[in-house]
Each structure stands twice: as C-alpha cells, then as structure tokens.
Amino acid sequence: MSGDGTGEAGLVQLLDPDGARVATTENAAYRGRVATLTGDDLRGLYRDMALTRRFDDEATALQRQGELALFAQATGQEAAQVGSARALAPQDYVFPSYREHGVMQVRGVDPVDRLRLFRGQDHGGWDPAEHNVHLYTLVIGSHALHATGYAMGVQRDGLVGTGDAALDTAVVVYFGDGATAQGDVNEALVFAAVNNTPQVFFLQNNQWAISEPTTRQARVPLADRGPGFGIPSVRVDGNDVLACYAVTLEALERAHSGGGPTLIEAFTYRMGAHTTSDDPTRYRSREEEAYWRRRDPIDRLAALLRAEGEWDEAWAAGVEAEAEALGERLRVEVRALGAPPTSAMFEHVYATAHATVEHDRAWQAEYEQAMQDDDATLTEATR
Amino acid sequence: MATLTFAKAITLGLRAALADDDKALIMGEDVGRLGGVFRVTDGLQAEFGEHRVVDTPLAESGIVGTAIGLALRGYRPVCEIQFDGFVFPAFDQITTQLSKMHYRSRGRLRVPVVIRIPFGGGIGAVEHHSESPEALFAHTAGLRVVSPSTPQDAYDMIRAAVASPDPVIFFEPKGRYWSKGEVDLDAAPAAGILDTARVARPGTDVTIVAYGPTVATALKAADALAGEGTAAEVVDLRAISPLDVPAVVASVRRTGHCVVVHEAPSAHGVGAEVAARVTEEAFHHLEAPVIRVGGFHAPYPVAKLEHDYLPSVERVLDAVDRSLAY
Ligand SMILES: Cc1ncc(C[n+]2csc(CCOP(=O)(O)OP(=O)(O)O)c2C)c(N)n1
Numbered sequence: 001m002s003g004d005g006t007g008e009a010g011l012v013q014l015l016d017p018d019g020a021r022v023a024t025t026e027n028a029a030y031r032g033r034v035a036t037l038t039g040d041d042l043r044g045l046y047r048d049m050a051l052t053r054r055f056d057d058e059a060t061a062l063q064r065q066g067e068l069a070l071f072a073q074a075t076g077q078e079a080a081q082v083g084s085a086r087a088l089a090p091q092d093y094v095f096p097s098y099r100e101h102g103v104m105q106v107r108g109v110d111p112v113d114r115l116r117l118f119r120g121q122d123h124g125g126w127d128p129a130e131h132n133v134h135l136y137t138l139v140i141g142s143h144a145l146h147a148t149g150y151a152m153g154v155q156r157d158g159l160v161g162t163g164d165a166a167l168d169t170a171v172v173v174y175f176g177d178g179a180t181a182q183g184d185v186n187e188a189l190v191f192a193a194v195n196n197t198p199q200v201f202f203l204q205n206n207q208w209a210i211s212e213p214t215t216r217q218a219r220v221p222l223a224d225r226g227p228g229f230g231i232p233s234v235r236v237d238g239n240d241v242l243a244c245y246a247v248t249l250e251a252l253e254r255a256h257s258g259g260g261p262t263l264i265e266a267f268t269y270r271m272g273a274h275t276t277s278d279d280p281t282r283y284r285s286r287e288e289e290a291y292w293r294r295r296d297p298i299d300r301l302a303a304l305l306r307a308e309g310e311w312d313e314a315w316a317a318g319v320e321a322e323a324e325a326l327g328e329r330l331r332v333e334v335r336a337l338g339a340p341p342t343s344a345m346f347e348h349v350y351a352t353a354h355a356t357v358e359h360d361r362a363w364q365a366e367y368e369q370a371m372q373d374d375d376a377t378l379t380e381a382t383r
Numbered sequence: 384m385a386t387l388t389f390a391k392a393i394t395l396g397l398r399a400a401l402a403d404d405d406k407a408l409i410m411g412e413d414v415g416r417l418g419g420v421f422r423v424t425d426g427l428q429a430e431f432g433e434h435r436v437v438d439t440p441l442a443e444s445g446i447v448g449t450a451i452g453l454a455l456r457g458y459r460p461v462c463e464i465q466f467d468g469f470v471f472p473a474f475d476q477i478t479t480q481l482s483k484m485h486y487r488s489r490g491r492l493r494v495p496v497v498i499r500i501p502f503g504g505g506i507g508a509v510e511h512h513s514e515s516p517e518a519l520f521a522h523t524a525g526l527r528v529v530s531p532s533t534p535q536d537a538y539d540m541i542r543a544a545v546a547s548p549d550p551v552i553f554f555e556p557k558g559r560y561w562s563k564g565e566v567d568l569d570a571a572p573a574a575g576i577l578d579t580a581r582v583a584r585p586g587t588d589v590t591i592v593a594y595g596p597t598v599a600t601a602l603k604a605a606d607a608l609a610g611e612g613t614a615a616e617v618v619d620l621r622a623i624s625p626l627d628v629p630a631v632v633a634s635v636r637r638t639g640h641c642v643v644v645h646e647a648p649s650a651h652g653v654g655a656e657v658a659a660r661v662t663e664e665a666f667h668h669l670e671a672p673v674i675r676v677g678g679f680h681a682p683y684p685v686a687k688l689e690h691d692y693l694p695s696v697e698r699v700l701d702a703v704d705r706s707l708a709y
Contacts, residue, residue, distance in 0.1 A: 123483070124491075127488075127491050128492060129491065135488060137480075139475065142475065145444065145447075145448025145451070145452065145476065146448060146451050146452040146480070148448070148452060149449030149450060149452020149454075149455070150452035150455050150456050152449060153452065153455070153456025153457065156434070156456075156458065183444060183472070184444055184448060184475075187442040187444055187448065188449075190440050190442060190445065191439070191440060191445050194440060347490070348488075348490035349525055350485065350525065350549045351490070351493055352547070354578075354624075354625045355578065355625035355627070355628065356624065356625045356626065357524070
C-alpha cells in the first residue's frame with residue numbers, strides 16, 4: 001500500500017518486514033553481497049539509523065521551539081540512506097538534496113553543521129572536501145546535473161576502471177520522486193548515459209512530493225524511466241537496509257569499473273511531514289501511515305539482530321546513551337549558534353573583488369557606524 | 384599585429400586558453416565538427432580533440448549544470464549558448480546555482496565557468512535570435528557580465544574570462560562578428576580588463592556610454608558630432624558587472640552631459656543603473672539629466688522592423704542634442 005499506484009512489484013528485498021532473511025532465486029546475487037557482513041557491521045548499520053532518527057527528533061523539537069526556521073526529516077528513510085551510504089568508498093562523492101541526514105551521519109558530517117542551513121546561520125554548513133559531500137541543494141533536481149558534471153570530471157581525471165579499489169571513484173546523487181519530473185534530472189540522465197559517467201542516481205521514492213503523490217509525477221514505476229535513457233535500473237525495498245546496501249554496492253561496482261551509471265529507485269516512505277511547515281493529515285490517511293509504520297526500517301533490522309543472536313543489551317544501551325548525548329549536544333550547541341557579523345553578507349560573493357559589492361559593503365559599514373554614533377549621541381543627551 | 388575578424392579573435396583567444404590550461408574545455412551544441420553556428424570554435428576540435436571541445440546534447444540547463452559539476456572537480460568549462468534567446472532553459476542553473484556556489488560554500492568552492500552568448504540584433508534573424516538579456520545576469524550577484532566591442536578586447540577578454548576564478552557571462556555582439564580590427568596576439572592584456580571601462584574616443588562636450596554592439600554606433604555618432612564641432616567622449620564599459628563607475632563618473636565630471644546607449648530595452652536596464660550612479664556621484668557636475676537610448680519595452684521585433692528598434696546613430700545624435708540643449 002502506497003497510494004501511488006506504481007506498486008511494489010519487482011522490489012529487491014533481503015529482509016521481510018518482520019526482519020527475516022528472504023531467499024529467492026532473484027535475490028541470490030544480492031544475498032551474496034551481504035553474506036560477509038559481520039554482527040558488528042549489522043550493529044553499525046543499526047547505530048547509524050538510530051542516531052539519524054534521534055537527530056531528526058531533536059531537530060524537529062528545536063524547530064518547534066523556534067530555534068530552526070525549517071526542518072526536513074529523514075524519518076522512515078533511514079535504511080535507504082544509511083544502506084546506500086555504507087556502500088560508498090571514501091573517495092566517492094555525494095550530492096545530496098536536503099533530507100539526506102542519514103547519508104551525512106555515515107559520511108561523518110558534524111550534526112551541528114548539518115543544522116546551520118536550517119537555522120539561517122549559513123547557506124552551506126560544512127566543507128564539502130572534508131567528507132566528499134556537496135552542500136544540500138534546495139532547488140529540486142538541479143544538483144543531479146552537478147553530480148553528472150562532477151562524474152564527467154572524475155572520468156577525465158582517469159579515476160574510473162583503474163582496477164585499484166582505492167582510486168576508482170563514483171558519484172552518487174540523491175533526489176526524490178517529485179524531482180524525477182524536473183527537466184534537470186532528465187537532462188542529467190541524458191548526459192550521464194551518453195558520457196557513461198561513473199554515477200549512481202539514488203532516487204528515494206518516499207511516495208510524496210509535499211502533498212502530491214507519485215502518480216502526479218509518473219504513470220509508471222519510476223525505475224522504468226532508466227532503460228529509456230539507456231541506464232540500467234533497479235527497484236529496491238527502501239526500508240530494507242541490507243537490500244539498499246547490496247544494490248548500491250552493485251551499482252558502485254559498475255560505476256567504478258567503467259560500466260557507467262545506474263538508477264536505483266528505493267521504494268520507501270517519509271513518516272513525518274514533508275517539512276516542519278506542512279500538515280500531512282490534509283493529504284494522506286492514517287491507514288497508510290500505519291501500514292508503513294509496520295515496515296519501519298530500524299525495527300526491521302532490530303528484529304534481524306535479535307533473531308540471529310546479535311542483539312546485545314549492553315551495546316544497545318550504549319547506542320541509546322550515544323543518542324542521548326547527540327540530543328543534548330544539539331540542544332546546547334544549536335542554540336549557541338549566533339548570527340554571523342553583518343559584514344559576512346558581503347564575503348565570498350565573488351572569488352575576486354567586485355566593485356559593486358565593495359560599494360555596498362562600504363555603504364553598509366558607514367550606515368552602521370552612523371547609527372552607532374547617533375545612538376551614542378542620544379545616550380549622551382539623555383544622561 | 385594581425386588583422387582579424389571579431390569572431391576569429393575570439394577563436395584565437397579560446398585557442399590560447401585551451402593551450403595555456405589543460406583543465407580548460409569547450410562545451411556546447413555544434414561547437415565541435417561544425418565549429419559553432421557562428422564558427423567561433425572553428426578548428427579547435429581538430430586541434431585539441433573531442434575531449435577538449437565537446438559537442439553536448441541539446442540541453443542548455445544540462446550544459447551549464449554539468450559545467451558546474453566539472454568546475455567543482457577542478458575543470459574550467461567554457462560553455463557556448465547557441466543564441467541569446469536560448470539561454471533561458473539554463474537561466475535557473477546560472478542564477479540559482481552558478482552564481483551562488485562560491486557564496487554558499489563560504490568561499491570553499493569555486494566554479495570558474497564561462498558562458499559565451501552571441502547577443503544582440505541587426506543581422507535580420509528570426510525570433511529568439513537577436514536578444515539582449517544582459518541586465519538579467521548583471522542583476523544577479525555572483526556573476527561577472529562582460530561584453531567586448533573590438534577584436535583586440537575580444538581576444539584579451541575571453542582569455543581573462545577563462546582565467547577568472549569567478550563565473551563569467553561573456554556576451555559577444557554577434558552583429559560585429561565579421562568586422563575586422565588589428566589584434567596584437569602577444570601583448571599582455573590590460574590589467575583588470577574584466578573590470579575596467581575604456582575611453583574609446585576622448586572628448587570634452589558630452590559622454591556617450593556604450594558597450595558591445597553599440598560602441599560602434601556611439602563612435603559613428605561621435606564622428607558626426609565632430610563635424611558639427613561637438614567633441615563627444617565615448618566610454619566603452621566592457622564590463623557590465625561590475626560597472627566601472629569611477630571611469631564613467633570621471634568622464635561625466637569633465638563633460639557635464641551623459642547619454643547611455645544599449646540595444647536592450649531601456650526600462651529597468653543597464654542604462655538606468657548608469658544614470659542612477661552618475662546622478663549619485665556627479666550630480667553637481669551634470670548640466671542635463673542622463674538620457675538613455677535603448678530598445679523599447681516590447682519583445683524584440685520582426686527583422687523587418689529592427690532598424691526602428693535598435694539605437695541608430697540618429698537616435699544617439701538626437702539624445703546628444705537634447706542633452707546639450709538643456
Ligand atoms: C524547483 C523547485 N520547485 C519547487 C520547490 C518547493 N519544494 C520543495 S520540496 C518539494 C517536493 C519535493 O519532492 P521530492 O522530490 O519527492 O522529494 P522529497 O522532499 O519527498 O524527498 C517542493 C515542491 C523547490 N524546492 N524547488
């Protein structure tokens with residue numbers, strides 16, 4: 001049940017909604033890709049998902065308290081994000097949209113830095129070179145082209161098909177079901193296909209683009225678009241972290257070796273509102289939410305860990321303590337993020353000096369100084 | 384010194400840029416085997432290969448968007464937009480992405496992308512082939528917007544544009560592509576050529592401000608004025624953003640009169656910006672209001688009417704007369 005009419009047919013799944021391993025002839029190759037994951041690996045996936053959810057909860061609370069201008073939750077999409085990001089090599093480069101908090105968790109982008117944008121303190125928030133993660137992009141789909149161009153650059157740099165796992169580089173771009181309707185995403189697929197870029201298009205079909213269901217964007221399962229561009233595509237159960245990991249690993253392998261781009265449609269669900277400013281009760285049903293709640297990606301992995309004797313209470317308490325500490329840190333440090341100085345507005349508009357910016361900067365500084373002088377005179381006068 | 388057409392001067396500038404920097408590449412529709420619809424990239428693919436001079440899919444947003452990605456990876460893409468009226472599919476990428484990447488990242492990211500756009504009218508083309516959208520880009524912080532008016536400047540400015548760490552929108556006056564001029568291919572280009580105006584003809588009685596295609600019109604008007612005993616100074620802006628306000632103001636302080644000429648519609652345009660800056664900074668030197676000569680607030684007209692739309696020598700002379708009669 002998804003309300004989108006495009007259905008769940010053909011999804012790669014390795015864990016059923018109850019967390020039991022699924023074995024079919026179709027998923028045999030993918031099963032092989034997760035067979036080597038150890039208990040520690042599985043617990044690592046769980047931890048990243050749990051911390052992502054806590055990040056969401058705290059950020060949402062901070063928004064409610066007026067500390068953030070807006071927030072877009074990843075809740076419900078942790079498996080798609082953490083599973084895919086865990087498959088990446090360190091040198092791979094990520095272009096996120098704006099709710100890829102699970103990807104940021106895996107890539108180690110500082111949690112406070114992730115909220116600078118939403119607090120209105122910075123238009124970016126982190127150094128892309130530090131984690132090989134580009135800044136969040138708010139104009140829907142535009143970053144798909146940046147990712148494709150970047151992948152064309154990687155190709156030019158000769159970092160594809162070298163056979164050296166530490167060198168071969170791929171680019172992953174994350175976008176939503178609504179974004180697939182954008183020209184830029186379609187143009188990116190064209191450029192990627194004709195250039196055979198080392199790239200993964202990771203589409204999170206979370207069923208909704210604000211209030212519009214996927215049927216408003218497409219009449220066919222979104223993964224069906226790929227072959228029309230000449231790009232192999234796969235649909236995956238986006239709430240199954242193992243399946244998301246396995247299909248991304250396969251796509252990255254293709255990209256790294258020079259096999260070109262892949263489109264992955266992760267069929268998932270956004271459990272929260274689109275952002276803190278919309279009201280999902282206006283456009284979707286309780287039944288639908290309940291259906292998806294039973295498919296929660298974190299519960300699913302927890303069930304697997306329990307079933308396989310990998311759940312360890314002391315470890316679980318450790319993750320919980322880590323989540324508590326994360327929440328505490330966000331509550332304290334986000335509140336402490338002050339406004340940048342006014343002059344920051346004029347910095348980095350250009351890489352080299354620009355007369356109009358300098359003119360406006362000087363005017364503003366003079367104006368501010370005059371106001372301060374006025375205030376001083378006023379204080380003097382009223383003494 | 385070589386005598387070159389304007390178009391050839393740009394070709395040689397691009398050639399030098401490709402030779403100087405192996406991270407530079409040209410991308411666009413038909414830029415390779417055809418050499419571009421105006422042949423500006425003629426011969427470059429044969430010389431540098433398909434890897435450096437790339438024929439792209441027919442997707443303007445795709446061209447600029449992927450150029451941004453390439454720039455983020457350390458390359459210096461020079462995009463050709465085939466005609467002025469076809470830049471709009473890429474407008475979003477240019478204004479929301481290209482212009483802001485450096486700012487958003489607090490200077491950590493650089494996107495040295497050049498976007499070449501043949502612009503302006505006078506060649507009897509069909510619709511969407513004769514537009515002057517420069518004000519739309521100049522209004523956007525983060526972009527440098529320039530337009531050369533001579534083969535020498537075209538050669539020097541395209542090289543400076545490719546070398547610039549900032550994104551540059553490079554408007555080529557297509558009506559001038561076939562005009563010729565002397566070009567010194569070896570001289571070091573004037574410092575700050577992307578930021579500074581040039582006095583194209585000195586004079587003492589009136590300042591005529593122009594850029595790109597209308598510099599030639601302004602010079603012709605100045606010739607006619609000289610015959611009447613009026614010494615007009617022609618200031619060629621070269622850069623629209625940033626505007627070289629000190630150069631314009633210095634000239635107006637000497638002459639007391641200012642006429643601004645461009646092909647784009649006058650309303651809300653570059654001429655309005657020049658007039659406002661001159662008024663703010665040379666008010667007491669002005670003996671007349673700044674007068675604009677430009678296109679009308681109507682879509683670019685059919686080719687059979689463009690001679691009435693474009694600023695003609697007569698309209699410039701009329702504006703100068705009105706200014707001097709104040
Ligand atoms: C070009 C553009 N149009 C509209 C918006 C406003 N907007 C923000 S998010 C959104 C819905 C996006 O849906 P989808 O691509 O499915 O991604 P999701 O948010 O569900 O992850 C819209 C319409 C925008 N940011 N950019």
